Amino acid sequence: MPGYFLALPGVIEPSVAAALFVGTFLTSSSAQTMNQMIEVDRDARMKRTAMRPLPSGQLTSNEAARFAATAGAVGLATLGIGTTGSTAAVAATTMVTYAAVYTPLKVRSPYNTHVGAISGSLPTLMGFTAALSTGLCVSPWLPHAAWLFGMQTLWQMPHFYSLAWLHRSDYLKGGYTMFPLSDATGTETAAMSKPYLVALCILPWAMSASGSASWMLPAQFPAAS
Numbered sequence: 001m002p003g004y005f006l007a008l009p010g011v012i013e014p015s016v017a018a019a020l021f022v023g024t025f026l027t028s029s030s031a032q033t034m035n036q037m038i039e040v041d042r043d044a045r046m047k048r049t050a051m052r053p054l055p056s057g058q059l060t061s062n063e064a065a066r067f068a069a070t071a072g073a074v075g076l077a078t079l080g081i082g083t084t085g086s087t088a089a090v091a092a093t094t095m096v097t098y099a100a101v102y103t104p105l106k107v108r109s110p111y112n113t114h115v116g117a118i119s120g121s122l123p124t125l126m127g128f129t130a131a132l133s134t135g136l137c138v139s140p141w142l143p144h145a146a147w148l149f150g151m152q153t154l155w156q157m158p159h160f161y162s163l164a165w166l167h168r169s170d171y172l173k174g175g176y177t178m179f180p181l182s183d184a185t186g187t188e189t190a191a192m193s194k195p196y197l198v199a200l201c202i203l204p205w206a207m208s209a210s211g212s213a214s215w216m217l218p219a220q221f222p223a224a225s
Contacts, residue, residue, distance in 0.1 A: 003127025003148060007141040019082020020130045024123060026075025027091040033068040034099035037061060042107075042174040048167055049174075083130040090129055094122040110179045113164075117156040124148045143212045147203060154200050158193035165189040 004020055005012070036043065036054055044055035053059040072095060080088035097119040105112035128136045128145040136142060164171055165180035172181055180189040204218040 001127055003124060003145060004130045005127070006144060007128045007131040007136070007139070009131065016083055016130060019078050020087065020127065023075045023079035023082065023088075023091065024126060026071045026078065027095055028075075028123070030068045030072030030075060031095040031098045033064050033071070034095075035103050037064050037068065038099070038103050039106075039174075042176070046167075046170040046174045048170050079126075079130075083126075084133040086129040086133045086136075087126045090122055090126050094119055097122070106176050106178075108177060110177050113157060113160050113178070116160070117153045120156055121149050121152040124152050143207070143210065147207050147212070151200065151203055154196045154203070157196040161189050161193050 001017070001021060004017065036052055039049075040054040040061070043049035043052050050056065054061065054064055076088050076092060079091050097115065102112055102116040102119050105115055125136075125145055125148075128141060132139050132141065136145060161178075161180050164176075164178040165183060165186055168178075168181045168183075171178055179192060180186075183189045204213070207213040208215045208217050
């Protein structure tokens with residue numbers, strides 16, 4: 001939604017804004033449901049996820065599958081018809097990378113976090129494409145879209161590293177592969193997080209230096225963070 005309001009060339013179109021919000025909500029719900037369908041057995045072994053609808057028996061796999069299919073189809077149609085085809089394409093890419101790439105990778109490689117960070121950042125572009133469609137690629141808003149995407153991607157790394165370290169015993173029970181799981185003290189996790197935190201600090205200064213934002217951005221960014 002911030003990208004849509006930022007890049008909108010004219011007045012807000014309520015129908016487009018509503019389609020963007022509803023379509024994003026539905027496609028996100030579908031992707032999250034598919035994730036939990038794939039991980040139901042692992043979720044059941046973890047204290048923090050054992051009470052989710054599937055491992056706790058509140059929903060059956062068939063019910064979840066019907067919901068995921070319906071929400072995904074309706075969400076993509078809402079975005080495609082109510083906003084732009086580009087927005088629906090970004091949403092579809094998010095769903096595929098999240099459920100078909102990131103989720104299976106969580107038990108195969110500790111680099112799953114990097115893939116998940118990209119998948120989690122793609123929706124930041126949907127507002128820009130809803131306002132500008134493919135014109136975003138040649139618009140003056142492209143640096144802003146890239147900045148928002150980059151900020152979200154970088155932020156997710158220390159966020160998930162810290163969560164994995166705090167819940168490392170649970171993650172081990174679930175059979176996940178994460179870098180922080182072998183870190184007994186948290187020192188290694190902190191060291192892995194620092195480059196991303198430094199990059200996050202540099203981003204607002206780089207944006208201002210490029211002329212894409214005023215110098216109030218780096219002044220206000222630490223307070224907002």
